[in-house]
Amino acid sequence: MIGRGQRVIGAATHYVENQPPWRRDVDEFALNxxxxxxxxxxxxxxxxxxxxxxxxxxxxxxxxxxxxxxxxxxxxxxxxxxxxxxxxxxxxxxxxxxxxxxxxxxxxxxxxxxxxxxxxxxxxxxxxxxxxxxxxxxxxxxxxxxxxxxxxxxxxxxADEWMPRLLSREYEPRLLPNEEKRSALIGMAMTEKQGGSDVRAGTTVGVHMGGHTYQITGHKWFCSAPMSDGFLVLAHTRRGGDEEGLTCLFVPRLLPRGMRNVFRIQKLKDKLGNRSNASAEIELDGTVGFLVGEPGRGVPAIIEMVQRTRLDCVLGSAAGMRQSVAEAVWHARGRAAFGAKLVDQPAMTSVLADLALESEAAMLTGLRLAQLFEDQASDRDVALRRLATPVSKYWVTKRGPQHAYEALECLGGNGYTESFPLARRYREQPVMAIWEGSGNVIALDVLRALTKDADSADAFADELATTSGASDVLDRHIERTFELLGSMAAASDPQSQARRVSEALALAFQASLMLRHAPSLDAETFIAARLGDDRGAQYGVLPVGADAASIVSRH
Structure with a gap:
């Protein structure tokens, strides 16, 4: 007679063992x-x-x-x-x-x-x-x-008509007449074949029709979320026989009484990631748009929008890092190899701890930036965000793809399959670095803020000064960074150092935030691993003696 729990050889093709349970029905906030x-x-x-x-x-x-x-x-x-x-x-x-x-x-x-x-x-x-x-x-x-x-x-x-819809918490996916629709989502159509990040190189034209209304003709190479209810676009506008310059215009999908605005979806982009969301090539041909800001002042009109979408690039990258850490740690706790759980094996523990530190630093960076954009932000906060936003967008989004890859590797072959979420995350992370300005564009924005906005540079220095004396390693890094800024100001080709400066400022910002808001073990390990003399080039190279297990347990 076969006892309970006894295995019968040949009674089944195989048994599924040594696999973690499904990671589902959890409170993602409580676990973080x-x-x-x-x-x-x-x-x-x-x-x-x-x-x-x-x-x-x-x-x-x-x-x-x-x-x-x-x-x-x-x-x-x-x-x-x-x-x-x-x-x-x-x-x-x-x-x-x-x-x-x-x-x-x-x-x-x-x-x-x-x-x-x-x-x-x-x-x-x-x-x-x-x-x-x-x-x-x-x-x-x-x-x-x-x-x-x-x-x-x-x-x-x-705004008088549209703002209540934007602030609504209802969601209505259908294209209903504006008079019937109580909510709205907004997209953007800035990029053209001719220009990319150089928006002034676009050829879309807007002709003034009276009041705040323009008629737009042109082609947009990337239109994000083309089923949105309205879009911000850039066009070179004309009034009478006069050129006004690059102007920001608001294009609604529907005109009064449900009439469709001319908004021709030519094709959807076949993207590396971000596949649930559509991105389209569109044609505007006699399309009605309404002035936003002042004629010829299109870039200033959208600059605050751009700053906030860059903030969300940081938040999106940090969200992806959290998913990567959560999935990697879950797997390592539920699978054994060579006689021990993966999470308890020092080489794996070091990798998981390092990934967790990167995730926490990115999250703190995103939340601190979000705090600077709040309604009660001081003038100093506004100055700080003008520099801290591109600095953070440059660095955090650059760290995302490699972070996702390293976490994916923690799952072994499973991580490389589409049955697990990290393959999708690996394809997703690069978009945050490309959208709203790829690396060089953002680094040059950092350079521009440093050279043309003394208040921003001063505010950033004040932010770093809040943790002065708390870490000798960080203090030395900040000193070297400001020495670099001084030498760069006198250089004939400061652009060549734009990436180096952006990276140095970003690491200083993150390290300072970790000292303020993370446990001392996590903060000191992060600083040593990123700025110390024995820092490594890959994830998992932590300082000798680092308590990786304690760091992992907190995440």
Missing amino acids: TPLVGAVEALGAPWARDELHEVGALVGSDGFQRDAVLANTHAPVAWPHDRWGFRLDEVEYDPSYHRILGAAVAHGAHTSAWADPRPGAGVARAATFMLFAQVEPGHACPVSMTHAAVASLQEAPWV
Whole structure:
């Protein structure tokens, strides 16, 4: 007679052993101890209950399944209907709408604008990261809607009608007449074949039609989230026979009484990642748009929007790092090799600890930036964010792809398959470094802020001074960084040092934040691993004697 638990040889083809359980139905906020502490320390303890609600939602089996479906069933463009009439719509999988609807319902888009109390930016950033941790593609329209508020405030002839919709927590995916629709999402269409980051090289033209109205003709090479309700575009405008210059215009998908604006979706981009979200090539041909800001002042009109989308690039990268750490640690705790759990084997423990430190530093960077964008921000905060935003966007987004790869490797062959989320994350992380200015563009923005905005440089120095004396290694790094700034100012080719300076400033910023908000073990290990004399070039090269196990246990 066979006893309970005894194995019968040949009774089954195989047994599944030595595999971790599914990582599902968890509270992603509660499990992220560093995030819980940072939300408290940076002014948003009042948001804990809703963040736990969001954490349980995005950690649920249903939400994770929707994340898979939304990326498996990519959007489809329908430029014409069955009779050949222009339709210009994009069809998404229902899972994408469920994810986007949940993010909007919890204020991941504009809650900081709708309720601008202290800590609102931090709470919104934490919400955004929790959603983007599990499904990043939907974060594109969420981010652009958040950022567009800053620009549209400068156009009351648009804002009076549209702002209540942007601040709404309802989600309506259909193209309904504006008179019937109580919510809205905003996209962008800036990039052209001719220019890329050089927006002044674009050829789109807007002709003044009277009042604040222009008629636009041109082609946009990348239009983000083309089923949004309205878009910010750049065009070279004319009034009468006069050239006004590069101007920012707001293009609604629908005109009064449900009439469709000319917004021709030519094709969808076949992208490396970000597959749940559509990006399109579009044609504007006699399209109606409305002035935002002043004629010929298009770049200043969108600069605050750009700063906020760059903030969200940092948050999105940090969210991806958190997913990578969570999945890698979960796997290492549930799988054994060579007689011990992976998490207890020193080589693996060092890698996991190093990945965790990178994730925490990125998260703190994102939340500190979000705090600087809050409604109550001081003049010094505004000056600091002008430099800290491009500095952080440059560095954190650059660290994302390699971080995802190293975490993927922790899962071995499973990590390389699409059945696990880290293959998708590895393909996703590069977009944060490319969107809103790739590396050189951002590094040159850092250089521009340093040379043309003395208040920003002073504010950054003040920020670093808050931890002066707390770490000899960091103090020496900051001293070397300012020496580099001095020599660069006198150099004939300062652009050649733009990346070096951006990296040095970013590491100083992160190290200072870790000293203020992370346990001393984590902060000191991070500083030694990034700035110390024996630092390594790869993840997992920690200082001799580092307590990697304690760092991992906190994450």
